[in-house]
Amino acid sequence: MTDDVALYGHWICPFATRVQFALRQRGIAHELIDLPPSAVRGPVFELPPEFVEHSPRLEIPMLRIGDRYLADSIPVLEWMESEIPDHPLLPAGEPARALVRERMAWIDRNAFRPMVGVYYGTDPDRIARAVVKLADAPAEMGQWTEETGWLAGPGVSLAEAVAMPIHVRMAGLQRLGFSADVSPSFTAHGERCRSLSGWDAVEWTAEQCDEFVGRFTAYRRKHSA
């Protein structure tokens, strides 16, 4: 296994959280290079030149393995699987892999988009619509877990990595107006995830949750004024 791995990310970025979770869950030694999203950077922050060169949209997360780089969370998770085979989060066998990939894409589309819509929302009607959509996603995902406890098949997989930021920020989302009931099976999945080795790398402290809520409350105030 290579040790020469670096993640360019930041705790507040849900896409970076996916990769950070997978690195820790898989036990991949890595350097963490703190690179805040632009809204969180101080005025004199300088982007590392390798980030400017290798992240085409200037987005985190970006991963370096040796002297190669890739940005974009789901391709990065897949790249880690193909480059670093130990302790994979993709199961063996095509049908099982296809299920994990299908669910990763589903979560990205149907849970992440409304989740971002809840906290970046400035107009109350749009926020309310995002809340309704976001409530549907945990209901569906909770059903997936009913047989095995996990989102896609018999064990923890990349689907957990993709969904993990929802568990990490659930309390913050609720404080920002996500008022719907969360399906008990999805909540139970969140509890199960807290026992995983990757959880400690991504869990928020109370201060981080406050900072998340404070930042987006200020953002809403600014953009709805």
Ligand SMILES: N[C@@H](CCC(=O)N[C@@H](CS)C(=O)NCC(=O)O)C(=O)O
């Ligand atoms: N599709 C990308 C989205 C990544 C993304 O939107 N990252 C945000 C931070 S959470 C970013 O870097 N935005 C650009 C900026 O802050 O300037 C992924 O899955 O990694």
